[in-house]
Amino acid sequence: MPRTATPILVAATLALGLPVAASAQSWSDQPVDPAADHPQVPVAYEDGGRYYTDDDIPTYNVAEDGTVDWLTFSGFRRYHSECHVCHGPDGEGSTYAPKIKNSAVNMDYYDFYDVVVNGRANGNSVMPHFGDNQNVMCYLDDIYVYLKARGMDAVPRGRPAQKEAKSDMIQEAENACMG
Numbered sequence: 494m495p496r497t498a499t500p501i502l503v504a505a506t507l508a509l510g511l512p513v514a515a516s517a518q519s520w521s522d523q524p525v526d527p528a529a530d531h532p533q534v535p536v537a538y539e540d541g542g543r544y545y546t547d548d549d550i551p552t553y554n555v556a557e558d559g560t561v562d563w564l565t566f567s568g569f570r571r572y573h574s575e576c577h578v579c580h581g582p583d584g585e586g587s588t589y590a591p592k593i594k595n596s597a598v599n600m601d602y603y604d605f606y607d608v609v610v611n612g613r614a615n616g617n618s619v620m621p622h623f624g625d626n627q628n629v630m631c632y633l634d635d636i637y638v639y640l641k642a643r644g645m646d647a648v649p650r651g652r653p654a655q656k657e658a659k660s661d662m663i664q665e666a667e668n669a670c671m672g
């Protein structure tokens with residue numbers, strides 16, 4: 494599934510996209526009950542080290558001993574280099590930007606992508622657009638999956654202690670995306 498390679502193209506055509514409705518911000522304010530049914534969470538299948546739901550939405554996988562899938566680990570690193578300056582450590586939010594660990598659970602995957610690719614403005618509250626930033630776009634599934642795991646309390650705060658190895662497929666997709 495070449496999802497990681499396509500956002501750059503999407504970005505090129507949608508970079509001037511209109512801001513999403515301001516009411517959408519409440520995604521981050523809605524609490525998450527990890528015990529409730531979240532169809533966008535359970536793993537249905539694995540493909541080359543990536544995990545997907547029934548609806549082919551990327552998701553995290555945490556083994557019983559706490560070992561996380563590669564994307565969750567990579568997402569932790571990417572989040573903390575690109576997003577945490579505004580959204581706070583571990584996706585917890587700040588006085589300036591919303592708690593996007595909740596957004597990753599409550600928002601539709603494609604809406605989440607759309608906000609990051611095109612940005613969003615609500616008065617003085619501005620989410621920059623990252624559609625032309627390879628360091629974000631090539632790892633957006635990683636960041637999304639990591640935040641979803643945080644929102645569901647499936648991984649603790651901080652750096653995951655144990656991770657799966659990076660698969661050849663993930664490495665190849667990264668090389669192709671980063672060019």
Ligand code: HEC
Pocket residue numbers: 515517518519520521522572575576577578579580589590591593596605608609613614615618619620621623629636
């Ligand atoms: C310069 C500060 C800044 C940076 C860096 C930043 N954001 Fe944001 N982001 C914001 C602000 C502010 C908002 C709220 C915008 C609004 O009020 O509509 C936001 C909103 C969002 C939302 C919508 C949340 C919701 O519940 O509706 C998502 C998703 C998001 N950001 C993801 C990211 C990701 C992923 C990154 C890193 C790649 C990132 N942001 C980096 C400032 C930032």
